[in-house]
Amino acid sequence: MAEAVQRQAVPQDPRIDASAAGDPSLQDIGLGNYAPYLLNRIMGRYNASLRDEMAQLGLTTPKMRALAVLSVIDAPLVRELAVYAVVEQSTLSRALDGLAADGLIARSADTADSRGVRISLTPAGRTAFARLWPHMAQAQARMFRGIGAAEREAFVSTLQTMLANIRKHPI
C-alpha cells in the first residue's frame, strides 16, 4: 500500500518545492509553533466538545452546522450549503433527510433551475437553532478566554485572509 513513500533519499520534485534550500524541518519549527498542528488540535477539541453537547440535543455535527448556516443564509442550494457547512454533499443530503423528518428544514425546488433544491429553516428549525446557539457561543467564548478584543480582531482578520488564500469555491 505505502511502498511508494518508502523509497530512499528522493530528490525533491521541483514542482513540489521550488525553494532551492528546502523547507525547514518540523523539528526546527517545533510542533507548538506549527500553525496547522495548533489549528487541528484546537478545532479537534472544539468540535468534539460541541459534538457531545449536540448529541444530547439529538443532533449530529452536520445537522448542527446546517442549522447554523441556515440561520444566516436564506434558502441556499444544497451544494452551497455543503460548502458553508464544511460537510460533504452526500453527507449533507442525508443530514437534511433527518432534519426534514424532524420538521426543522424544508426542501423546495429552485424556481430558475429545477435540478436545484433550496433549503430553508422551518419555524421549528429556527427554534431548534436558538436552543443550540448558546452552546456554540459558549464554546467560542471558552476558546477566546483571556484574549483581548484587539488581539481577537487581528486573529479573525488573519483568518479571513487565510480563507481567501485557500478556498477553492467562489463562495
Place this chain on the structure above:
Amino acid sequence: MAEAVQRQAVPQDPRIDASAAGDPSLQDIGLGNYAPYLLNRIMGRYNASLRDEMAQLGLTTPKMRALAVLSVIDAPLVRELAVYAVVEQSTLSRALDGLAADGLIARSADTADSRGVRISLTPAGRTAFARLWPHMAQAQARMFRGIGAAEREAFVSTLQTMLANIRKHPI
C-alpha cells in the same frame, strides 16, 4: 442570497446561558466574522487537499499525522501519540497496524509499564516522512500567502493561548 431573516425571540434556557443579556446572534456576528466557522472552513480545505496528496503516497490522514508527530516526539505512548496527532486512539491503533506492516514504525513495550506501547519511526519511516513533509510545508505556505512575519507570529501566539484554553489533556 437573503439577509434579515426574521428572528423569533425564543426565550433562552437559563441553564444553558446564565448571562442575562444572552449571546449576540450568529446573524449579528456574521458567518465571516465567526472564528469557528472560519477555522473549520480553513482546516477543512487544508486537510482535504493534504489528504488527496497523501492518498497518492499511499497514506491516510491518521498515518500522515502519526509520522509527523513521530518525527518530532521520540517514542511516545499510543495514547500520547493519539493526542498529538488528533486521532481517536482506536483509529490510531489501526493506522499503526498499517504503518507497522509497511515497516514505517515499530511498536515496543514500555520498560516501566508493560501495558504501554511505545511507537518509534524506523529509518524507512523517517524517509517516508521526509518525502511527505514538503507537501505539508507547502500547504502551510499556501495558507499564509500574503501574510507577513509579524502578523503570522501574532496569529501563532494567539493559537497557543487558545490551545492552552481549551485543551483537556495536560500534553
Place this chain on the structure above:
DNA sequence: GAAAATTAATTGCATTTGCATGTATATCGG
C-alpha cells in the same frame, strides 16, 4: 435544434470511524 457535455442532488456500497467491550497490567484502599 438535437446530441454531447455539464451540473444538481440523491443513493448504493465499501471503507472508515468511534463507541463499547475485552484483555492485560498497574495502582489504590483497607
Place this chain on the structure above:
DNA sequence: CCGATATACATGCAAATGCAATTAATTTTC
C-alpha cells in the same frame, strides 16, 4: 497483601462517511 478500581491498548460491531454511480435537468456545441 489482596480484592477493587483504574489505565493501556486492541478489537468487535454498528453507524457514519465519502466515493462513484444514478437520475434528472440545463447548457453547450456543431
